[in-house]
Amino acid sequence: MSTTHDASPPAPTVRITIDGQLLEVEAGKTVLEVAEQVGIRIPRLCYHPDLSLAGACRVCLVELEGTGQFIASCANKVWEGMAVRTNSPEIRQARRDIVELLLDNHPLDCQTCERSGRCELQELAYSLGVRERLFAGARKHFPLDARSVSVVREPDKCILCGRCVRVCAEVQGVNNLGQHGRGFSTLVSPAHGRAMDDSVCIQCGQCVAVCPTAAFLEKSDTDRVWAALADPAKHVVVQVAPAIRATIGEGFGHAPGEDHTHKMVAALRRLGFAAVFDTDFGADLTVVEESLELIRRLEAGGPFPLLTSCSPGWISYLEKFAPELIPLASTCRSPMSMTSVLLKTWYAQSKGLDPRQVFVVAVMPCVAKKFEAARPEHRLPEGDPYTDAVLTTREAIWMLKSYGIDYWNLPLLDFSTLQDDFDSPFGETTGAGAIFGTTGGVLEAALRTAAAKLAGPGEEVPLEFHQVRAVDGLREAEVALGGRTLRVAVANGLRNAARLFDELAAGKVYHLIEVMACPGGCVGGGGQPYPPPGMHVLDPELLRLRAGALYQVDRGKPRRRAHESPGLRRLYDEFLGEPGGSLAHTLLHTSYAPRGPRGIR
Amino acid sequence: MSEVEAVMPSVAPAFDRQAELDRCAARLPPAAVEQIRQARRGPHPESALIEVLHTVQDAQGWLCPEALDAVAQLLQVPTATVTGVATFYHLFRLQPQGRYRLAICLGTACYVKGGDKVSARLQEELGIGIGQTTTDGLFSLEEAHCVGTCALAPVVMVNDRVVGPITPDKIPGLLEDLVQQDRQGGRR
Numbered sequence: 001m002s003t004t005h006d007a008s009p010p011a012p013t014v015r016i017t018i019d020g021q022l023l024e025v026e027a028g029k030t031v032l033e034v035a036e037q038v039g040i041r042i043p044r045l046c047y048h049p050d051l052s053l054a055g056a057c058r059v060c061l062v063e064l065e066g067t068g069q070f071i072a073s074c075a076n077k078v079w080e081g082m083a084v085r086t087n088s089p090e091i092r093q094a095r096r097d098i099v100e101l102l103l104d105n106h107p108l109d110c111q112t113c114e115r116s117g118r119c120e121l122q123e124l125a126y127s128l129g130v131r132e133r134l135f136a137g138a139r140k141h142f143p144l145d146a147r148s149v150s151v152v153r154e155p156d157k158c159i160l161c162g163r164c165v166r167v168c169a170e171v172q173g174v175n176n177l178g179q180h181g182r183g184f185s186t187l188v189s190p191a192h193g194r195a196m197d198d199s200v201c202i203q204c205g206q207c208v209a210v211c212p213t214a215a216f217l218e219k220s221d222t223d224r225v226w227a228a229l230a231d232p233a234k235h236v237v238v239q240v241a242p243a244i245r246a247t248i249g250e251g252f253g254h255a256p257g258e259d260h261t262h263k264m265v266a267a268l269r270r271l272g273f274a275a276v277f278d279t280d281f282g283a284d285l286t287v288v289e290e291s292l293e294l295i296r297r298l299e300a301g302g303p304f305p306l307l308t309s310c311s312p313g314w315i316s317y318l319e320k321f322a323p324e325l326i327p328l329a330s331t332c333r334s335p336m337s338m339t340s341v342l343l344k345t346w347y348a349q350s351k352g353l354d355p356r357q358v359f360v361v362a363v364m365p366c367v368a369k370k371f372e373a374a375r376p377e378h379r380l381p382e383g384d385p386y387t388d389a390v391l392t393t394r395e396a397i398w399m400l401k402s403y404g405i406d407y408w409n410l411p412l413l414d415f416s417t418l419q420d421d422f423d424s425p426f427g428e429t430t431g432a433g434a435i436f437g438t439t440g441g442v443l444e445a446a447l448r449t450a451a452a453k454l455a456g457p458g459e460e461v462p463l464e465f466h467q468v469r470a471v472d473g474l475r476e477a478e479v480a481l482g483g484r485t486l487r488v489a490v491a492n493g494l495r496n497a498a499r500l501f502d503e504l505a506a507g508k509v510y511h512l513i514e515v516m517a518c519p520g521g522c523v524g525g526g527g528q529p530y531p532p533p534g535m536h537v538l539d540p541e542l543l544r545l546r547a548g549a550l551y552q553v554d555r556g557k558p559r560r561r562a563h564e565s566p567g568l569r570r571l572y573d574e575f576l577g578e579p580g581g582s583l584a585h586t587l588l589h590t591s592y593a594p595r596g597p598r599g600i601r
Numbered sequence: 602m603s604e605v606e607a608v609m610p611s612v613a614p615a616f617d618r619q620a621e622l623d624r625c626a627a628r629l630p631p632a633a634v635e636q637i638r639q640a641r642r643g644p645h646p647e648s649a650l651i652e653v654l655h656t657v658q659d660a661q662g663w664l665c666p667e668a669l670d671a672v673a674q675l676l677q678v679p680t681a682t683v684t685g686v687a688t689f690y691h692l693f694r695l696q697p698q699g700r701y702r703l704a705i706c707l708g709t710a711c712y713v714k715g716g717d718k719v720s721a722r723l724q725e726e727l728g729i730g731i732g733q734t735t736t737d738g739l740f741s742l743e744e745a746h747c748v749g750t751c752a753l754a755p756v757v758m759v760n761d762r763v764v765g766p767i768t769p770d771k772i773p774g775l776l777e778d779l780v781q782q783d784r785q786g787g788r789r
Binding site: 326 | 616
């Protein structure tokens with residue numbers, strides 16, 4: 001008699017043999033996935049677990065036992081009785097040949113390449129035992145596309161794996177990249193083979209993140225920062241985005257998910273910055289101004305939904321793909337731009353500095369912030385940008401290493417007189433600003449402040465809004481605020497945002513939507529460190545760990561609602577006047593306009 | 602509403618998507634616009650892409666960037682996909698073509714009968730290479746691979762007309778006839 005009470009039928013399984021080992025495995029899995037479960041990581045290049053299947057590179061070949069036939073393990077599902085060999089002299093030779101042929105059509109400049117040491121092609125060539133160049137055929141040559149302020153495209157380094165094309169289409173819904181031409185002369189580029197600058201690119205940098213080589217990179221601004229730091233006429237300050245403290249340690253071999261606030265501040269101070277400020281301050285300020293926008297719209301009965309405006313990749317998408325929605329977007333500048341504006345006005349005045357002497361560097365998880373900083377809306381009346389240079393997390397890590405800062409060996413960075421806390425007043429921040437770095441954080445921060453402002457006397461004010469947390473791409477929730485019920489949504493990855501906009505077009509009502517261009521929000525930004533071994537770009541586990549560090553920062557703050565920040569109170573009292581007032585309006589808000597070429601979603 | 606406007610500076614003029622689409626439609630031959638309209642009624646409009654590109658090329662002689670953009674917008678297929686397809690197939694022309702497109706057959710029969718010499722003479726007389734167009738926009742040269750009239754080999758196609766057998770010494774006369782025809786406003 002059966003004693004099983006489990007109602008759900010067991011998943012169908014098949015029996016296969018991998019390298020002589022008989023296994024019973026879940027049906028419907030690929031050979032590559034099954035091998036991974038038993039501890040064999042078959043070499044791969046074009047494969048990415050979160051993107052569609054390409055089967056383009058053939059590096060993951062395995063041998064069907066007894067047939068002499070090679071199949072791509074990423075593209076073939078297991079079947080009953082299947083027997084494969086992942087390693088044999090023949091299969092190892094075949095993989096090595098494939099990679100040698102790729103290398104033959106690849107520049108021989110590993111020593112001077114930006115990706116050196118972090119390049120998947122380099123690692124693969126090493127692990128497969130490529131030790132000499134056997135082929136010497138023709139080499140493709142295309143012009144370097146370095147006109148964009150954000151993303152540099154170097155087609156000579158492209159191996160046509162198609163990951164960038166897939167991430168741009170499947171995750172971002174931007175479809176900026178396509179394979180042009182055919183065969184040997186195939187070129188991955190925007191439409192018409194044009195420059196990134198002249199395309200529907202939204203500068204999110206996910207192509208940079210998924211590229212296995214250096215065919216896509218951020219435009220480097222490190223030289224300009226070194227030069228400013230060495231210029232005695234410049235007062236060089238740095239602001240650091242919320243998400244950086246959760247990821248910077250990874251660049252030095254620390255495990256993902258650690259909060260590195262203090263070590264990071266001390267290290268940046270050692271680089272020579274006159275002051276190290278926290279972009280969380282600008283994030284708190286954004287919350288105050290944006291929740292006021294929400295409250296005013298609630299009082300006026302619309303227009304709804306209010307769309308958040310912190311993510312510059314999303315703002316480019318808005319202008320290129322969905323200009324109909326421009327009137328719904330919050331006019332708040334991003335936390336970076338708010339902080340920069342105040343550094344060149346309030347801070348410069350209080351220090352008796354000419355704003356042109358102040359050189360503002362922003363360390364951002366983001367490639368698109370370079371584009372945002374260069375926008376004409378974010379410049380002083382004389383034309384100087386409020387933010388002089390944007391460094392990605394990767395660039396900041398490189399600068400610290402290049403300087404020789406011993407980040408890994410020292411448990412704490414203690415540079416005698418150097419303190420490891422952010423400088424005042426842009427260092428006094430709340431937990432609301434901290435969670436800006438993860439998906440759902442901006443929405444939760446705005447709800448915290450709006451809930452406090454809308455609450456009736458004696459009413460209990462909620463602090464944490466767990467219903468908007470999680471790293472998945474699309475969430476909706478209803479929240480009760482001061483007797484009203486608001487329908488809110490969070491989208492990260494613009495393909496998810498586009499789904500929400502379809503709902504909007506179909507008549508569904510939302511009051512507040514947070515949109516972040518990158519998967520997981522800023523913790524998954526295009527400027528974040530390449531993932532540690534065993535993890536991949538877009539890895540939900542990696543995003544969860546990084547977000548966890550930010551929620552930890554939030555919990556550790558004495559104040560967790562943005563409007564309770566004493567730094568902000570001083571700012572409004574001494575300088576801005578009223579939230580939403582005329583000076584705040586001039587300095588903290590911006591505008592958007594349709595931009596070409598028109599994107600198709 | 603005044604308070605709302607206070608936090609929304611310089612509101613951009615409302616975006617008019619229909620006007621943008623109308624401008625796209627004006628760049629394409631009506632037959633292509635109609636094909637796109639039909640395709641968008643079905644579940645897979647993108648499957649009509651190649652057919653639409655042929656219609657545009659037949660009407661306009663080549664696929665100019667503006668026409669490719671217009672096809673992308675109206676069919677709602679990403680522009681990078683449209684230009685990716687257009688550059689993949691040899692039969693799509695991405696350069697403006699001469700009023701007389703001369704396609705030299707280099708199929709086996711024509712080749713054996715001296716098609717390569719015909720090709721060399723045409724390039725010499727016109728001062729252009731294969732895939733190029735004369736500066737006056739009159740002639741362009743391309744190669745064909747068997748046009749199915751081997752009995753006439755070697756042949757050259759002039760737009761849709763087969764001319765053959767043709768030998769290198771007949772080339773100057775052929776070109777002179779076409780120049781005269783063009784002056785009289787005729788295409789054939």
